[in-house]
Amino acid sequence: MTPKILIIGACGQIGSELTFKLREIYGDKNVIASDISYSNLEIVNSGIFEILDAEDYAAIKVCVEKHDINTVYLMAAILSATGEKYPMKAWNLNMNSLFHVLNLAKAKFIKKVFWPSSIAVFGTTTPKKNTPQFTVMEPSTVYGITKQVGERWCEYYHNKYAVDIRSVRYPGIISWKTMPGGGTTDYAVEIYHKAITDKKYECFLKEDTALPMMFMDDAIKATVDIMSADNEDIKIRSSYNLSAISFTPKELAESIKQEIPDFTITYNPDFRQAIANSWPKSIDDSNAREDWNWKHKFSLQDITKEMLKQLGEKYKNQS
């Protein structure tokens, strides 16, 4: 099957880079980008783009039929920090959009679905180090609850209606092209911007808060890999643990100091500290490594070098 792809939420941090990668692999005419607004003009102007509300089943169905779509990547969501401010909005968007896409697959309008879960499915009662694939999951944020419930529904639609749903639990994603959209790991992107513009950063998490993280290129690779794996190799239909590296704000600051020696960091924890405290420090992703051969590439120092290089050029071109 040649994928004819619809990306919902394509203007966001991950959706934007996924759009470029999928167009590179499958060709511009086979990848339709969509979002609720024109918030990322690079995406809007880069190929076929549709305004689409992920909460509108009829509109998604019309778009799927118009473009003869067989594969949907559902990237629209409200993330952890924003979800705590707007709990019902997060619940409605995150759940309604998933049901719409699962129901389109159940009704055979589409054949394959990618939907990302998150490390936010875990909670304070989860083992924090090397968190196993199957373990206690009692999420404490609205966002985490939507992802945990979403996982259960994905598995249910696969078992009951043979929906080909594939999912990974992304850790915090670090990237330079598009700013992150209101998550607890956003500090690990903001810090690089501030390192370049101000040579100092005030972090909203404590210095010793270890969290699982990943460079965008690895996150996109995982997404492409799981979606192109053979059907029988995908043994988990809720969502796969996915891991690359783990570090604290202090360790991240040290890695920046290796490139910018006079960079300084201060700490002023806010409400996001409690969210971070409830999440794992590191993740056991051996199922993903065994089932569909997942491997990450980027170490912390690789990420720091690439982020400072790319953002340095971006800010230079703007001035």
Ligand SMILES: NC(=O)c1ccc[n+]([C@@H]2O[C@H](COP(=O)([O-])OP(=O)(O)OC[C@H]3O[C@@H](n4cnc5c(N)ncnc54)[C@H](O)[C@@H]3O)[C@@H](O)[C@H]2O)c1
């Ligand atoms: N970025 C991370 O660190 C991270 C970590 C774990 C999981 N995830 C998951 O990955 C997915 C993508 O995350 P992201 O970081 O790119 O998010 P983001 O906030 O950067 O982007 C989300 C996009 O969805 C769009 N959107 C919002 N409401 C919409 C609606 N009603 N209809 C259509 N589009 C709508 C927004 O305009 C935005 O462009 C989400 O499911 C998120 O939960 C992200």
